Amino acid sequence: MFGQFMAAAIGLTLLAALHIQVNAVPFGDVFGHLLAVHDLPAAWMMLVMLLAGAAFGLREGAGMSVERLASGIDRWRYPIAAGLWVVLCVGSIWIYRSHPLSMDEYAAVFQAKVFAAGAMHGQFPPDLLDHLIPHQFQNHFLMVNRASGAVVSAYWPGFSLLLAPFVWFGIPWACNPTLVAGSVLLIGRLARDLGNSSATAGWAMLFALSSPAFVANGISYYSMPAHLLLNLVYAWLLLAPSSARVVAAGLVGGLALALHNPFPHVVFAAPWVLWLATRRGNRLRNVCLLTAGYLPMFLTLIVGWSLWRGEVLQAAAMAVGAVGDSAAVAVPGLAERTWTLLRGFLRVLGWPHESVVYSRLGGLAKLWLWASPLLLLLAWWGGRQSKSSAIRLLGASALTTFFAYFLIRFSQGHGWGYRYFHPAWGALPVLAALGAAKLMSVPGGEIRWGRTLAALALASLVAANGLRFYQMGRFMSDHLAQSPPRASAGFELVMHNDRGYYGLDLIQNDPWLRGNSVVAHAGNEDEQSKLLSRFRHRFDAPPTPFANRFGITYADRPLAAGR
Numbered sequence: 001m002f003g004q005f006m007a008a009a010i011g012l013t014l015l016a017a018l019h020i021q022v023n024a025v026p027f028g029d030v031f032g033h034l035l036a037v038h039d040l041p042a043a044w045m046m047l048v049m050l051l052a053g054a055a056f057g058l059r060e061g062a063g064m065s066v067e068r069l070a071s072g073i074d075r076w077r078y079p080i081a082a083g084l085w086v087v088l089c090v091g092s093i094w095i096y097r098s099h100p101l102s103m104d105e106y107a108a109v110f111q112a113k114v115f116a117a118g119a120m121h122g123q124f125p126p127d128l129l130d131h132l133i134p135h136q137f138q139n140h141f142l143m144v145n146r147a148s149g150a151v152v153s154a155y156w157p158g159f160s161l162l163l164a165p166f167v168w169f170g171i172p173w174a175c176n177p178t179l180v181a182g183s184v185l186l187i188g189r190l191a192r193d194l195g196n197s198s199a200t201a202g203w204a205m206l207f208a209l210s211s212p213a214f215v216a217n218g219i220s221y222y223s224m225p226a227h228l229l230l231n232l233v234y235a236w237l238l239l240a241p242s243s244a245r246v247v248a249a250g251l252v253g254g255l256a257l258a259l260h261n262p263f264p265h266v267v268f269a270a271p272w273v274l275w276l277a278t279r280r281g282n283r284l285r286n287v288c289l290l291t292a293g294y295l296p297m298f299l300t301l302i303v304g305w306s307l308w309r310g311e312v313l314q315a316a317a318m319a320v321g322a323v324g325d326s327a328a329v330a331v332p333g334l335a336e337r338t339w340t341l342l343r344g345f346l347r348v349l350g351w352p353h354e355s356v357v358y359s360r361l362g363g364l365a366k367l368w369l370w371a372s373p374l375l376l377l378l379a380w381w382g383g384r385q386s387k388s389s390a391i392r393l394l395g396a397s398a399l400t401t402f403f404a405y406f407l408i409r410f411s412q413g414h415g416w417g418y419r420y421f422h423p424a425w426g427a428l429p430v431l432a433a434l435g436a437a438k439l440m441s442v443p444g445g446e447i448r449w450g451r452t453l454a455a456l457a458l459a460s461l462v463a464a465n466g467l468r469f470y471q472m473g474r475f476m477s478d479h480l481a482q483s484p485p486r487a488s489a490g491f492e493l494v495m496h497n498d499r500g501y502y503g504l505d506l507i508q509n510d511p512w513l514r515g516n517s518v519v520a521h522a523g524n525e526d527e528q529s530k531l532l533s534r535f536r537h538r539f540d541a542p543p544t545p546f547a548n549r550f551g552i553t554y555a556d557r558p559l560a561a562g563r
Contacts, residue, residue, distance in 0.1 A: 001439070002448055006054040009374050013050060016365035017043035023358055030502060031411040035362050038471045042369045045467060049373055049459050057452035066440075066450035070202030077188050077205060081181040084209070084218075088177035091219040095473040097480060098173045102414035103141040104155075105221035106508050108260065109172060110142065111153035111160035114511045116167040121312055122151040122511025131520040131531055132513075134504045143313055150312050151511065157305055158258035158297075159223035172221070179225040180218035184208050186232045187426055191433045193239060194390060203453075204433035207378075210461040212468035213370035213417030213425060219472070220416060223260040227423035230256040231268045235397070235427075238272050239390050246276070246286050250293015257294070258301035264423035267404040271396035275389065352406040359411035363418040364402075370417035370468070371428065373456040379428045382435030391434065394427040414502075416472065482506060483519075492517040493535055495528050 017040060024036035073080065092098060100106040114122050124132050126149040133151070138144050143152050153160060166175040184205055191204035208214045217224050230252050237249040256265035276286045352360070368376055383395035401424035412419045439449040482500045494517060496507055507519050518535070522528040 001442075002057055002452075003054075005374065005377060005439075006050065006057070009377060010047065010050050010054070012368055012376075013043055013047045016368050017047070019361055019365050023362065027501060029411065030414050031359065031362065034415075034475075035365070038468075038475075039366060039369050042464065042467060043365075045463060046369060046373055049456060049463070052459075053373065053452050053456045056455055057448050066446065066454045067199050069454055070199040070206065073202035073205050074188055074192065074198045075202075077185055077201075080205070080209075081185050084184060084215075085174075085177045085181040088180060088215070088218040089174050091469060092173035092177060095469055095476065096173070096219045096221075097476050099476065099480065100221045100508065101476065101479065101505070102222075103137055103505055104223075104260075104414065106505070107141045107153040107155055108160050108163060108223060109167070109221055110151075110508075110511055111155075111157060112163035112167045112172065114152075115157070115160055115164035117511070119511075120152070120308070124149045124151050124509075124513065128520070128534065131522065132507070132509055132518070134507060134521050137504070143309065145313050152309055152312065155223075155260040156258040156262070156302060158255050158301055159226050159260050161301075162226055162259075163221075173219075176218045176220060176222070176225045179229050180214065183214070183225065183229045183232060183426060186229065186236060187429050190232065190236055190239075190426075191430045193236075194388065194430065195434055195437055197437065200433045200437050203436050204429045206454075206457050206461075207372045207375055207429035207432050207436075208426075210372040210457040210464065211370065211375060211429070212460075212464050213367075213422065214429075215465050216370075216416045216468045216472060217422065219469075222415070222419065222422075224415075224419055224422035226259050227256065227264050228426045230259070231265060231397070231423050232426040234265075234269060235272065235390075235394060238276070238393075241276065241286055243285070243289055246289040247293040250290045250295075251297060252293075253290075254294045254297025255301070258297060258305070262302070263404070263408075264401070264420075267400045268397045268424050270400055271393050275393055279389075348409060349407050350409045353409070355411075356406060356409055360406055363405070363412070363420060366418040367402075367421055372432075372460045372464075374453065375428055375432050378432035378435035378439075378453075380431075380435070381438060382431035382433065384435075386434075391431065394431060398424045398427045398431075400424075416468070479506070493532065494519045495522040495531060496520070498523050 020035045020040045020043065024032040024040070026033055026036045100109045110122065114120065124144075126146060129138070129144055129146060129149065129151075133142055133144060139154065141154050143154050144150070162179075163172060163175045166172045166178075187208050188201040188205045192198065192201035195201070214228075233252050234249050234256065237245045237252065241249075253265060253269055256269075259265070273287075273290065276290060277283055279286075379395075379398070383391055386392055386395075398421075402421055405420045408420070417425075436449065436453055440446045479502070482503050483496070483506050484494060496503055496519065498504070498521075504521065507521050509519055520531055520535075522531045
């Protein structure tokens with residue numbers, strides 16, 4: 001059994017490396033770029049760790065005290081979570097530069113700044129909208145009213161609401177570290193409840209901590225850690241579905257629906273809802289209670305938010321109709337707006353074509369390479385032939401999440417690890433801990449399996465996390481290097497052109513252009529000259545010399561090329 005597991009793990013690692021080598025292209029689409037530049041070296045590192053682990057496991061000798069190690073991790077879970085929080089906060093500042101890398105992150109931070117200021121939308125000068133938000137990002141990441149200049153995130157507001165208090169306190173970089181620290185505790189709690197063992201909880205926490213997908217996302221501004229935590233809370237509440245816990249699960253699920261879009265929670269929750277609706281006894285009561293829990297958040301953060309945002313954006317049509325020569329433009333009613341919203345969601349769905357299959361296979365490679373060695377195999381073993389409905393439901397949530405994204409017709413783009421799967425990722429270390437307990441329960445298994453799994457997890461904790469932090473830090477440094485040095489004092493206009501590797505993602509501004517700098521898009525020298533003139537006129541000569549203090553980004557070479 002040991003040899004079969006290790007051979008399968010080595011084979012999967014080689015297949016992942018082969019897929020990346022054949023399909024991924026550096027400096028193309030960022031999904032393929034990150035596969036080629038980041039994940040291929042990680043595959044060779046994992047291969048070395050697996051070969052060393054196999055040799056270590058086959059060697060005769062005394063076993064490590066793995067039971068004491070795992071139980072100790074559970075016993076010291078709160079100091080470990082606190083230490084993790086500190087490490088991730090430092091990483092968010094020093095590695096991630098406290099900077100939203102992708103437009104998905106920027107949209108969430110933008111809206112969080114709006115909420116932290118006690119407002120609902122930002123406000124840009126209408127005549128500067130195309131400079132302050134690149135045209136291809138408008139109504140894709142940020143929704144704009146071209147008549148009034150109102151700007152609002154294109155996503156649902158749940159994650160921005162979670163982030164807003166941290167923005168208000170001036171520590172936005174602490175939000176995801178807090179969510180990840182809470183998640184590692186909940187992973188241990190789920191494993192303890194399902195495995196009835198302190199050691200099982202310790203194994204689950206160790207597997208999570210030694211998986212870069214779990215740790216590294218804690219220094220980003222993605223909503224994925226929030227999805228993971230809320231889905232774990234949802235599953236934990238439904239382990240013992242009393243009336244109060246079912247209602248609470250609905251409340252948590254309602255917030256999860258509104259984090260950034262409903263799809264991640266819908267596909268995770270589907271097996272649990274189906275189970276509640278079909279289990280014997282109180283099925284109608286449970287469905288009604290769960291629905292009652294969902295309704296407040298759903299009506300407020302999804303329906304209410306959508307209606308309000310529609311009103312803000314439709315004001316442009318009303319203004320154009322009122323001042324133009326043509327007849328007034330009719331504002332769509334509730335039914336029409338609801339159908340437009342649904343139609344926009346359905347447009348991203350479709351039968352998987354070749355590029356989608358490639359992206360999902362690439363995602364599977366990422367899922368393997370961003371995890372602790374053997375994690376996926378152990379999770380499969382832990383859920384295999386289990387009679388526990390909770391264990392089966394966790395496995396079902398992971399599977400429905402993975403396969404549902406074959407219906408989404410584009411890749412994840414930016415992201416650390418397989419971002420699309422991350423809302424269900426918390427199930428993996430729990431199932432893997434149960435799988436490890438099964439393997440160590442066979443005669444001789446505690447010595448061979450215990451010491452091998454512990455050695456691999458501890459090696460990954462240091463080496464794999466270290467590699468990923470280095471890669472992320474290098475990527476962030478090279479990305480930010482495409483922007484010119486900023487002024488130490490005074491007002492500054494920073495202008496970016498269309499060149500560079502995802503250089504337009506650097507065009508990020510405060511919702512009301514507060515502060516001493518504005519970042520704008522100007523594709524050529526003529527646009528730069530006109531933009532500078534418009535800023536001089538609009539801001540009416542700021543107190544510090546304005547004309548002589550602005551930057552222009554040319555970004556003539558791609559990210560990190562030749563370095």
